[in-house]
Amino acid sequence: MKEKIIIGSDHAGFPLKEKVKRWLEKEGYAVSDLGCFSAERCDYPDYAEKVAKKVAKSRNAIGMLFCGTGVGMSIAANKIRGIRAAVVYNEFTGRMAREHNNANIICLGARTTSFNKAKEAIKAFLNAEFQGGRHARRVKKIKELERDV
Numbered sequence: 776m777k778e779k780i781i782i783g784s785d786h787a788g789f790p791l792k793e794k795v796k797r798w799l800e801k802e803g804y805a806v807s808d809l810g811c812f813s814a815e816r817c818d819y820p821d822y823a824e825k826v827a828k829k830v831a832k833s834r835n836a837i838g839m840l841f842c843g844t845g846v847g848m849s850i851a852a853n854k855i856r857g858i859r860a861a862v863v864y865n866e867f868t869g870r871m872a873r874e875h876n877n878a879n880i881i882c883l884g885a886r887t888t889s890f891n892k893a894k895e896a897i898k899a900f901l902n903a904e905f906q907g908g909r910h911a912r913r914v915k916k917i918k919e920l921e922r923d924v
């Protein structure tokens with residue numbers, strides 16, 4: 776069964792989110808869009824929080840966040856316990872984000888990444904599998920960083 780995909784953006788990421796959403800739905804994915812719903816200026820941490828909290832609670836959903844660069848969204852989403860959000864921008868980074876980092880959210884920049892490159896990155900991510908082994912040890916160490924300091 777195809778994974779459920781939870782998406783969100785700020786105003787800068789909105790145009791790319793809309794294109795990606797239409798494309799993913801055509802590909803048969805169930806997409807849940809948590810906003811924003813227009814190109815009116817808004818704050819990316821609000822949408823990073825909504826998507827990251829849903830993904831953290833869900834068993835098998837993955838998230839996609841869109842802003843100008845993907846960077847702000849990834850910084851914000853990674854504050855939520857259980858989230859591994861990665862900025863991706865091509866086939867290789869999309870594949871590695873899953874195979875090595877077991878990312879549960881990918882972040883894309885609408886001002887840095889074309890729709891075609893975004894599709895390549897997303898396809899690679901969706902078709903890849905976490906490789907486990909030494910990568911599982913490293914991902915476990917990331918998890919351990921979530922303990923209170």
Ligand code: RB5
Pocket residue numbers: 785787788819842843844845846847848
């Ligand atoms: C909005 O202008 C822009 O700062 C935001 O979309 C994002 O790129 C932040 O990382």
